[in-house]
Amino acid sequence: MEAQPVDPATLGMLLYRAHRLARAKSNEAARPAGIELQHAGVLSAVRTGGVRSQRELGAALGVDKSTLVRIVDDLERRNLVRRQRSRHDRRAYEIVLTEDGERRLDEANGLFADAMSGLLKVFDDEERHRLHELLSRFVAQD
Template sequence: MEAPDQGCISHDNLNFLLHRAAQKLGTAAQEASQAHGITPRGQLVLTALANAPERRTQLALGAALGLDKTTLTAELDRLERAGLVIREPDPTDRRVRFPAITETGRKVQTEVAHLHAAAEDTFTSGLTPDERDLLRTLLARLIAADTRPATGSCL
């Protein structure tokens, strides 16, 4: 077996560290989501629908999540086939759809949220509770301090 490239594992560059940490936590989230037949992006959509204070169009949902129309439509298609969401037509404009989470979708969303939290706890188990809180606080501050528009999806 070939030794790992030290140039790829010894970085202290912030971009590299954040990316690598996100990859590792993302893998854990993927495994947790797959246990219920969805993707982390599917969980993101279900969570947005479960927590929405009001009904949003598919277009508004995509904008809120940073998902383009094609990506969101494909994800909603998967979730709808699984019985986790329905898309209700707008009575005044047949081109507009309102995605809504089903009761089954709510149950799956809740269960996957617990699995994601457990995966996050495992991932951050080497940190003290204060360090976990500090990490969240610092990352939120970094994100808020950058005033450029967000690009790409939030997952």
Template sequence: MSTKTADQARPSYFPRLAAERLDIALCRASAAVARAADAHAAEEGLGVGPHLVLRMLDAVGPCSQQRLSEELRIDRSVMVSVCDDLEQAGYVRRERNPHDRRSYAVTITDSGRQRLAQAETSIAPFLDDTFQALTPEERGQLGALLGKLLRLGP
């Protein structure tokens, strides 16, 4: 006599749903990766948003909170809080924008660069662990496909 219940004997429905509804599959995968990224960020002591802001400022130089918000796709009200926290920690400073005196440019500090470098050391192992089910080639394909999708939207 089998001890499996009727629910246990049935194959999982979600794989079929995910194959039929890419939007659902992408949303669920995105949520799972976001949870993993948030947990990793909590361990590192630098949130995902602040990390991205420091990374962009290091890569492109000083820019407005508006540009940071638009490029990183972080809500404006959240960006204010992120920049406030980074400024309080000494990782960024706000200065008058020399090209538009009505706005401020956010600039990464030396301390911010050091904190970013420290946080970056754990990214490769985190990504390897999070995407371990994919081969390096599949990761590249996923990145290219997501890039295509992200260029479609705002």
């Protein structure tokens, strides 16, 4: 029996709902660390060392300038990052991860992983690998 075609709009809605579920569960799980996924994305990008300025961060994360400034301001208030003058361009500021930022990002990443493991229990190992493969191919279009 041949599989019925999948309605692209329905599939898009399922992807949206999956994103919302994963984000909500991850944010809820990481509440003790005081970090949400949006914070973790910025902290992780800074940790890699490949991006330093707010402009580079925004481009790397696909986040508009005003949203990124709000997130970095919030992280700075919490002493998870600090802004410092760039050694290469005195007009620009670099975003630097603090020790507390490192520690709390590590804590949050563990909590995020636990939350996702719980959500992914509906799949066996083979299905998880296949889902990873499919989603990797899907986002590689970007």
